[in-house]
Amino acid sequence: MTTDPTPWRDLRAWLRHLAATDRLAAIRKPVSLEHELAAIAKRLDGRQAALFLAPGDHAMPVVSGFMSRREWIAEAMGVAGSELLARFRHAADNPLPWREVDSAAAPCRQVVHDFRNGGLDILDLLPIPTHSEHDYGPYISAGLVIARNPRTGVQNVSINRIQISGPDRLGILILPRHLFAFFQTAEAAGDALEVAIAIGVDPLTALSSQAIAPLDFDELEIAGALHGQPLPVAKCVTNEVRVPAEAEIVIEGRLLPGERSPEGPFGEFPKYYSAREEREVIAIDAVTHRHDPIFHTIIPAEMEHLLLGAIPREATLLAHLQRSFPNVTDVHLSIGGVGRYHLFVQMKKNREGQAKNVILGAFGGHYDLKQVIVVDDDVDVHNPLEVEWAVATRFQADRDLVVVAGAQGSALDPSTTVAFDGNKPPPHWQGFGAKMGLDATKPLTSSEHVFTRVRIPGEFEVDLDEVVSATGTDALTGTPLAER
Numbered sequence: 001m002t003t004d005p006t007p008w009r010d011l012r013a014w015l016r017h018l019a020a021t022d023r024l025a026a027i028r029k030p031v032s033l034e035h036e037l038a039a040i041a042k043r044l045d046g047r048q049a050a051l052f053l054a055p056g057d058h059a060m061p062v063v064s065g066f067m068s069r070r071e072w073i074a075e076a077m078g079v080a081g082s083e084l085l086a087r088f089r090h091a092a093d094n095p096l097p098w099r100e101v102d103s104a105a106a107p108c109r110q111v112v113h114d115f116r117n118g119g120l121d122i123l124d125l126l127p128i129p130t131h132s133e134h135d136y137g138p139y140i141s142a143g144l145v146i147a148r149n150p151r152t153g154v155q156n157v158s159i160n161r162i163q164i165s166g167p168d169r170l171g172i173l174i175l176p177r178h179l180f181a182f183f184q185t186a187e188a189a190g191d192a193l194e195v196a197i198a199i200g201v202d203p204l205t206a207l208s209s210q211a212i213a214p215l216d217f218d219e220l221e222i223a224g225a226l227h228g229q230p231l232p233v234a235k236c237v238t239n240e241v242r243v244p245a246e247a248e249i250v251i252e253g254r255l256l257p258g259e260r261s262p263e264g265p266f267g268e269f270p271k272y273y274s275a276r277e278e279r280e281v282i283a284i285d286a287v288t289h290r291h292d293p294i295f296h297t298i299i300p301a302e303m304e305h306l307l308l309g310a311i312p313r314e315a316t317l318l319a320h321l322q323r324s325f326p327n328v329t330d331v332h333l334s335i336g337g338v339g340r341y342h343l344f345v346q347m348k349k350n351r352e353g354q355a356k357n358v359i360l361g362a363f364g365g366h367y368d369l370k371q372v373i374v375v376d377d378d379v380d381v382h383n384p385l386e387v388e389w390a391v392a393t394r395f396q397a398d399r400d401l402v403v404v405a406g407a408q409g410s411a412l413d414p415s416t417t418v419a420f421d422g423n424k425p426p427p428h429w430q431g432f433g434a435k436m437g438l439d440a441t442k443p444l445t446s447s448e449h450v451f452t453r454v455r456i457p458g459e460f461e462v463d464l465d466e467v468v469s470a471t472g473t474d475a476l477t478g479t480p481l482a483e484r
């Protein structure tokens with residue numbers, strides 16, 4: 001597998017590439033940071049990245065949607081779309097340690113705003129949008145939160161939603177994963193946890209942050225492997241965290257021990273809001289950035305958000321399934337299933353009943369999975385119409401359906417809350433729900449043509465440019481136009 005260095009080492013190189021290929025829309029008109037910016041970016045999502053040159057009262061541009069297509073992400077990796085999951089998995093299996101550069105010379109700290117003496121307001125410095133209708137206010141939605149394990153010093157990278165709570169205060173949602181474990185350790189000792197929030201990184205570094213990796217596995221090493229060379233990192237000005245040196249903007253701060261304050265509501269990936277609750281608090285110590293930095297925002301629940309979550313999960317789930325079922329050939333987390341809940345699995349079945357084993361195996365691979373559909377290898381799992389056709393013609397509910405009641409699922413799935421008073425389950429009941437698996441594979445043996453898929457010989461070989469006369473003939477009369 002190729003590990004040649006990729007050409008797009010930082011965000012601006014990737015944006016120049018998109019601009020050169022008509023995939024970057026420049027919005028010069030002043031737009032409001034409240035809803036208007038997000039509305040425009042949403043309309044362009046999946047077609048063109050949006051670069052806002054006059055957001056709010058700020059001179060700092062905002063970009064969104066620069067990885068809103070699966071093919072674009074494959075392109076950033078330098079592989080074909082069919083190689084995307086294999087390339088990501090190869091990088092996760094072969095991480096490349098980062099390379100520390102002279103922090104004083106790092107692009108991400110060409111300009112330093114020290115918050116420790118007070119008087120600065122993050123909303124004056126950065127163009128932070130308010131996205132959805134009922135959001136509490138401005139949110140940082142594309143910040144890579146980097147912290148070090150207090151026990152081992154190994155870093156972790158995750159994207160967390162970050163609310164602006166005050167001039168130097170942030171609210172943050174921390175799910176019970178690695179950052180949570182680090183902060184628990186620090187807080188138990190009465191210590192703050194140093195963090196850095198990197199905003200405006202290249203697509204591969206952003207994607208790496210979403211890898212489903214073990215504790216004490218620095219996701220920035222996957223970014224290096226995807227780039228084909230070690231990622232340059234620089235030490236923060238006010239703490240020990242190492243951040244991508246090419247980042248546009250870095251917020252340095254501390255998660256405060258024993259402090260909680262209200263965070264939310266915020267429109268999340270399932271296209272519903274999560275509630276306002278007491279959550280962790282970050283105190284800002286510094287904001288550093290490049291000269292002329294670019295602020296990145298992810299429009300919640302749109303393609304950039306869904307793909308960032310889906311692709312690393314697909315790579316992990318494919319590897320997980322192939323360990324037990326080497327005849328599994330591909331997987332896809334559907335966009336309709338918010339890139340998290342619905343998994344399509346393609347396999348070359350060679351024993352009856354295998355698809356049900358695959359269904360059970362998949363549910364063990366990630367608790368977010370709610371529905372698994374298994375299809376044969378003649379069905380394209382990246383095309384939801386093909387998957388529905390397989391269910392329509394190869395599946396019978398009394399024979400091919402697997403239901404597991406009362407399992408753990410996504411806490412953000414609102415249908416898991418209906419049995420609870422006011423739809424508010426206590427934390428230990430959140431995400432409690434059912435799993436559904438559909439075996440939409442055809443039987444291994446069948447009578448002649450019962451399961452033969454209709455095809456027309458030559459359909460894919462025909463050269464339309466050659467056989468269709470674009471001009472010169474009147475389609476109705478067959479008279480050459482030149483003679484009319």
Ligand SMILES: [Mn+2]
Pocket residue numbers: 156157178213214215216217219
């Ligand atoms: Mn991690």
